[in-house]
Structure formats: C-alpha cells, structure tokens
Amino acid sequence: MQIVWFRKDLRIHDNPALTLACQNGPVTAVYFVTPLQWQQHDVAPIQIDFIEKSINQLAYSLATLGIELIVETVDLFDDIPDALATLCKKLNASQVFANSEVEVDEINRDIKVQQQGIDLQIFQADCILNPGQVLTQQGTMFKVFTPFKINWLKQVQALDLSPYCKPAAQNAASEIIIPTAFTIDRPKKDSAYWLASEDAAQTHLVDFLDQFVEYYHLKRDFPAKQATSMLSPYLALGLISTKQCLHALLLRFPDALDNAKNGVSTWVNELVWREFYRHIMVLNPNLGKGDNYNKLGNQIQWQNDPKLFKAWCEGKTGYPLVDAAMQQLIQTGWMHNRLRMVCASFLTKHLLIDWRWGERFFKQHLIDGDLASNNGGWQWAASTGCDAQPYFRIFNPIIQSQKFDPNGQFISIYNQALAHLSDKQIHFPVNPIVEHKVARLTALQLFSVLKKG
Ligand SMILES: Cc1cc2nc3c(=O)[nH]c(=O)nc-3n(C[C@H](O)[C@H](O)[C@H](O)COP(=O)(O)OP(=O)(O)OC[C@H]3O[C@@H](n4cnc5c(N)ncnc54)[C@H](O)[C@@H]3O)c2cc1C
Structure with missing residues (x-):
C-alpha cells in the first residue's frame, strides 16, 4: 500500500x-x-x-x-x-x-x-521547469526576468509537455462509494462564483483559449473587460497545472513559445512570471518570512500610519479606481492584475506603508492567495523585489484610471454613487487622504535609499 x-x-x-x-x-x-x-x-x-x-x-x-x-x-x-x-x-x-x-x-x-x-x-509538478533548473552560465539565479524567460523558453521548447494521464481505476468492477462531504471548521466565505472542480478549471482554460487569448495583449489591462483567464484560484490550489495550460495552448497555437508580440506569447509571459517568482522563492526562502529581496529595502523608513492603512483596506482613499479595486477584493476575493499593481503602488508609495502590511491584507482576502506570486507582486510594486519597478516609478492613480478604465465602467460597478459622473470627471479624487503630487515627492525622497541598488 x-x-x-x-x-x-x-x-x-x-x-x-x-x-x-x-x-x-x-x-x-x-x-x-x-x-x-x-x-x-x-x-x-x-x-x-x-x-x-x-x-x-x-x-x-x-x-x-x-x-x-x-x-x-x-x-x-x-x-x-x-x-x-x-x-x-x-x-x-x-x-x-x-x-x-x-x-x-x-x-x-x-x-x-x-x-x-x-x-x-x-x-515536481508545481512548475514546468523546477526551481534551480533555470540558471545563468555561472550557475546562479537570474536577477532579471527577460534573460530568465529566454532561457526558460529555450529549455521548454525541447520538452515533452504531455501531462500525466489520470491513473486507471484500482478496482474497476466494484461500485463507486460516494464519499461523505467534509466540512472545514473555520470561518469561510462563499466561493461559489468559482466552481471547485478540475472540469471547471478546464472550462475556464478552454473558454479563454477559444475566445480571449488572441486579444490578451490588447485587453488584459482593462479591468472592466473580460480578457484574462481567471485561472489563478485553480492554479493556486492545483486544480489545474501550468503544464496543462501550456500544453493546451500549444495544441492550438504551435508557435506559442516563439516570444512574439501577440496575445498568445503575452499570456505565456505571465505563466513565466509565475515560475520566476516560484524559483526566486525556493532559492531565497526567507522571502517567505518577510525579507526584502533587495537588502537596501531594509533602509526604507515606512510611515505605517494605521488610519491611512484602514482607509486603504476599506476602499476609502478618495481615489475612485483604488477604492473600486479594494471593493472588488473585499466583495469578490479576487482583483484584476492591473489593479493589484495600482493598489500596491498606492499603499507603498502614496501612503508609505510597509509592503508586508499590504501583502498580508491581500492574502487574507484573495481566493487565489499564493505566497510566491503575492510576495513577488508586492515587492515588485514596492521596488524592493527582484527585477522590480524602479523606485522612482510611481503610478499616478488618476492617469491609471484614465488609461485603463477610460469610461469609468469598472469604477461604476463598485461605486454607483460615481456612476453619473462624466467619463472625464469620474477619475478624479473626492476628499483624498493624500494629495498625489505631495505624496509623490515624499515617496521619491523616502525610496531614494534604493538608488544605490
Ligand atoms: C501586488 C500583487 C499581488 C498578487 N498576488 C497574487 C496572488 O496572491 N496569487 C496569484 O495567483 N497571483 C497574484 N498576483 C499576480 C496576478 O495579479 C494574478 O495572478 C492575476 O491577476 C490572476 O488573474 P488571471 O488568472 O486571470 O491571470 P492571467 O492574466 O490569465 O494569467 C494566467 C496566470 O499566470 C499567472 N500570473 C499572471 N500574472 C502574474 C504575475 N504578475 N505574477 C505571477 N503570476 C502571474 C497566474 O497564475 C495567472 O492565473 C499578484 C500581483 C500583484 C501585482
């Protein structure tokens, strides 16, 4: 046995x-x-x-x-x-x-x-290439994503990506004994929007490949559009593997690993980001204990004002896109990737709150909560991560809103009180907890400790 x-x-x-x-x-x-x-x-x-x-x-x-x-x-x-x-x-x-x-x-x-x-x-079944298998010529982990991806693509092109078959039934003749449903005795929030089965994960994948992947590079940044796979809850718990995703993609698009500038390659790029963060996590285990990837990050003087943190958590910053995004997280347990970047940037660079506070809050609410991707995303936004956003790059939440939610369609879903505003007006803050221009200048000063990196 x-x-x-x-x-x-x-x-x-x-x-x-x-x-x-x-x-x-x-x-x-x-x-x-x-x-x-x-x-x-x-x-x-x-x-x-x-x-x-x-x-x-x-x-x-x-x-x-x-x-x-x-x-x-x-x-x-x-x-x-x-x-x-x-x-x-x-x-x-x-x-x-x-x-x-x-x-x-x-x-x-x-x-x-x-x-x-x-x-x-x-x-090994969590990554397509195992952590430690994609290394520089010196045998070290890449510190930049693009060469990691080039190496990854080269190795994967030579692989047989056929998924493992499900095993044969152990005692084919006998009747199926329907198991009694198990209940976890912990506080729970209904996840019914995501059907919890391998079949449901496959349906998401097939729908995405049939209808959306070819336009992914054009539409994926617009939170009001249905344009991404929504597979993250399934990948986080392993109801589907990245290998299954890539295998299905290659059956439809044999050139998917060609690193082109199209929807298919852009989606592969995101799967590689997932692997990049996992490889970094295994090779730097203390990231999982709150370490900054870039040690210069230890010098950042976080302000950590609890009132500002509370306002961010509750979606009450006054910035319509940030607040709508936080409502999406609180209400649905999921947040669009562009908005995760905007909210993480806002918390760390406008409110000067330690990225670990935000990482924790996200984890406490996300259905797809995943240590490696969450940590990677937060340290990217806070500029302390591996191949992170440069410290001086500070998202302007108004411009992000104008660019990625031009008609305020997403904002209106989560804040109906603003829905009557014109496409022009809807992006501007109402009683903001910080002024963008002032916050930006303070952040530039505070984050300048990362300059030496
Ligand atoms: C601050 C922050 C926190 C994040 N926290 C998590 C998290 O806890 N769990 C999580 O799964 N993702 C996290 N991400 C990554 C990304 O936002 C989600 O994976 C993506 O929004 C899921 O939507 P999707 O399945 O439709 O993705 P698609 O766009 O369809 O991408 C396909 C898959 O690729 C992977 N992927 C896509 N983008 C990224 C990325 N930037 N980093 C790593 N993997 C990626 C995911 O597994 C995703 O399901 C975070 C990003 C940021 C900026």
Whole structure:
C-alpha cells in the first residue's frame, strides 16, 4: 500500500505523485486540514471555502478510481509527521508520494516528515521547469526576468509537455462509494462564483483559449473587460497545472513559445512570471518570512500610519479606481492584475506603508492567495523585489484610471454613487487622504535609499 498526500495539487490529471504511486500498487490518499497553520499563513476565508469544495470534489474523483481520500485535521504542519507516521502504520503503507511545494514552511514540513523516517517521495509538478533548473552560465539565479524567460523558453521548447494521464481505476468492477462531504471548521466565505472542480478549471482554460487569448495583449489591462483567464484560484490550489495550460495552448497555437508580440506569447509571459517568482522563492526562502529581496529595502523608513492603512483596506482613499479595486477584493476575493499593481503602488508609495502590511491584507482576502506570486507582486510594486519597478516609478492613480478604465465602467460597478459622473470627471479624487503630487515627492525622497541598488 502507498499513500498519496495531496497538498496544493488537488487534481487527478497531470499529477505525477498520484499516477506514479498507482503504478506501484494500491493507493490510499490523504489530505491534512491545518487550521492553525492556515491562520498563521493568513489563508483567506474564501480560499478555505474553495479548499473545502475542492477536496470534496477530489474525494469524489478519487472514488471513481477506487481510491479513498482520508481528510484529517491537525493544528499545524508540525503535527503532520506524527499523523502521517500513524497513518502509514495503520495502513501498512511503505511509501508516501507527494508533489513539491515552493514555500519555506512547506519545504521544512517535508524535511521533518522525512526525518521521522517516512519514505516520502516528492515529485515536481508545481512548475514546468523546477526551481534551480533555470540558471545563468555561472550557475546562479537570474536577477532579471527577460534573460530568465529566454532561457526558460529555450529549455521548454525541447520538452515533452504531455501531462500525466489520470491513473486507471484500482478496482474497476466494484461500485463507486460516494464519499461523505467534509466540512472545514473555520470561518469561510462563499466561493461559489468559482466552481471547485478540475472540469471547471478546464472550462475556464478552454473558454479563454477559444475566445480571449488572441486579444490578451490588447485587453488584459482593462479591468472592466473580460480578457484574462481567471485561472489563478485553480492554479493556486492545483486544480489545474501550468503544464496543462501550456500544453493546451500549444495544441492550438504551435508557435506559442516563439516570444512574439501577440496575445498568445503575452499570456505565456505571465505563466513565466509565475515560475520566476516560484524559483526566486525556493532559492531565497526567507522571502517567505518577510525579507526584502533587495537588502537596501531594509533602509526604507515606512510611515505605517494605521488610519491611512484602514482607509486603504476599506476602499476609502478618495481615489475612485483604488477604492473600486479594494471593493472588488473585499466583495469578490479576487482583483484584476492591473489593479493589484495600482493598489500596491498606492499603499507603498502614496501612503508609505510597509509592503508586508499590504501583502498580508491581500492574502487574507484573495481566493487565489499564493505566497510566491503575492510576495513577488508586492515587492515588485514596492521596488524592493527582484527585477522590480524602479523606485522612482510611481503610478499616478488618476492617469491609471484614465488609461485603463477610460469610461469609468469598472469604477461604476463598485461605486454607483460615481456612476453619473462624466467619463472625464469620474477619475478624479473626492476628499483624498493624500494629495498625489505631495505624496509623490515624499515617496521619491523616502525610496531614494534604493538608488544605490
Ligand atoms: C501586488 C500583487 C499581488 C498578487 N498576488 C497574487 C496572488 O496572491 N496569487 C496569484 O495567483 N497571483 C497574484 N498576483 C499576480 C496576478 O495579479 C494574478 O495572478 C492575476 O491577476 C490572476 O488573474 P488571471 O488568472 O486571470 O491571470 P492571467 O492574466 O490569465 O494569467 C494566467 C496566470 O499566470 C499567472 N500570473 C499572471 N500574472 C502574474 C504575475 N504578475 N505574477 C505571477 N503570476 C502571474 C497566474 O497564475 C495567472 O492565473 C499578484 C500581483 C500583484 C501585482
């Protein structure tokens, strides 16, 4: 008997741990709910709801393969080695199969499991190329995205990207035992907008590839348009893999890896950003503990005014686009990428609040909360990250609004009181908590400590 331990890979397709374990003989699956750990990691109630629905769906999918999913609750990652050892003993299991994760606490948890004497086999399925596999000629991690991407594309062009097949059913003749639904006893927020299943993730992908990807480069920055894949909640919990995404893209667009200036290549570019941040996270594990990537960032004198932070969190800065974006986050658990950049820039550079405060607030509300992408995005905006926004580049929230929400269509969805304003008027602040021009000059001074970098 082998155990397959599911983590952020809640799928039966393209799941090497599952497929390879099944090739070795009978399998039982396990998922550990870790409420206290999730609290420490600021997992959002909407993501917990999505996890609950996803594991119930996974339990059903596994049942169709004749595999039981045991869902166990322990408080912390630290409790898992003992729980897993007990389970191995009970099931007389010789090996545990799992797919890799990139976060420092998760990596340390796996080391502790192995130190417990459990034969834990880890497979790479989170990235298309493993962290540490895309390096400079000197064998170091790239510090700039573009050469990383060029190297990544070159390596991926030579790969067979066929996803792992789902395993054959273990006992084809027997009836499917429908598993009892599992409930996670934590505060949750309804995630029903995103159907929690692998099929739903595939539908998002197919719809996006059929209708939107070719125009992605033209429309992806406009939050009122439906133009991006909305796959991030599925990728964050592994209901779909990036390899499945890229494989499906290449079947339709065989030139997708050509690094052209079109929608298809622009979308590939975003998948590579995801990988870039994951590679950085694994090679710099302390980023997951709040370290600045650029150590000069330690010298930034954050002002951290709690009143300004509260106004930002509540979408009450007075800047219509920032406030509408924060409402999108609070109400739906998701925020458009352009707006994540605008809000993160506003918090760090207009309000002079530490990026870690914003990173945490995002994580507490996002359905797609993901340490590597969130940290990468925040440190990019705060200019402390790897290949980040230059420190002197400060988004003007009014110009961002005029450019990317020209008719105020997005703003009007989240602030109906402004909907009557003309396309010209709607972008301007009403009782702003800071004046853009003043804030910009202060930020330039405060962030100038990054100049030496
Ligand atoms: C401050 C900030 C915080 C962020 N926090 C998160 C987070 O917690 N979780 C998360 O998944 N993404 C995060 N992002 C990245 C990005 O905003 C989202 O991945 C994207 O908006 C998801 O929408 P989509 O699935 O429609 O993306 P698409 O545009 O369709 O892109 C496809 C996929 O590529 C990946 N991707 C796209 N853009 C980025 C990017 N800039 N960095 C890393 N991966 C990217 C995502 O997995 C995304 O699902 C953050 C960005 C910023 C600026």
